[in-house]
Amino acid sequence: MIMDPKATKNQNKLSLSQAFFAILLSICIISGSAWLTLMYYQNMKDKQRSDPAYHIIALVQTSPDREGLKTSHLAEFLNLSIDQPRNLYSFNTHEEVKKLLNIPVIKEATIRKIHPGTLHVDYSLRKPIAYLKDYHNAAIDPSGTIFPFKPFYTPKNLPEIYLGEEEENGEPVAWGTTIHGKRKDLAFALFHDAPQYCDAYSCLCCIDVSQAFATSNGQRQIVLLLEDRFLKRIDNETVLCIYPRLLRLQDDNYRQQLGNYLNLRSYLRGKDATMPLTGSGTIKRAKATIVDLRLSELAFIAIEP
Secondary structure, eight states: OOOHHHHHHHHHHHHHHHHHHHHHHHHHEEEEEEEHHHHHHHHHHHHHHGGGGOOOOEEEEOOOSSSSSHHHHHHTTTTTOSOOBBBBBTTOOHHHHHHHSSTTTEEEEEEEETTTTTEEEEEEEOOOEETTSSSSEEEOOOOOOOEEOOOOOOOOOOEEEOOOHHHHSSOOOOTTTOOOOOHHHHHHHHHHEEEEEEEETTTEEEEOOTTTTTSSTTTOOOOEEEEEEEEEEEEEEEEEEHHHEEEEEEETTTHHHHHHHHHHHEEHHHTTTTSSOSSSSSSSOOOOOEEEETTTOEEEEOOOO
């Protein structure tokens, strides 16, 4: 059987047309199905965002710190309230985590949604190692970042650090700022070194490096406030007796000068017996003993006026 070449060619053209139509139809079906699916999904999301069943009604918090934030503070940071409930599906966890990390006392944070209406917030707080006396209500952590202490932490017996930064710059720094510079570095070095020169009866109370790099040799000094604390029986009552020591040191040789203080400590404690004490109740204080150790192999000792 002999086939007409023209007929074969027309059949081929028809096959290509059918194939093109089939592809076009497939594209329309797939696009339409995707569009319908998207519209259904969007409609479902809109219903969920407006459904009171998905209002955030519970806030669960976890933290590796023993001392955590009050739930009321955390809810305030996340703008959560009973009067104006927020929907779990419209709650943007990424943006809300950024808000939490802008809170100076929060170091790390993650947020997880738990259906139908619970938020789980896991976070860690900055750990205060000292009060920064340059600013009101300020604490500082090991990285040198400053943050407000109250009302986020319970009262703590921490040493104080005074850098003299506010006097030099003329205005306070913002919360969450990390302080750098030679005064901060010196204060932190003293913070770690000075407790080695304390014993069970003494503690470091304050580090003042505001004049550590003064241009005048007479004004250049580091001031450490140490306190010796002893329990004594006075008038048949147990009393905590506090004997402050103000040590004046130089920045380039303070370790040697602290060693010299250790040689004097027994002598100073022997003199404590003659120091008058003031105060009421079970805590009494003596006037501070000033010990100037800035000159090599010399110590000037005086009693605070």
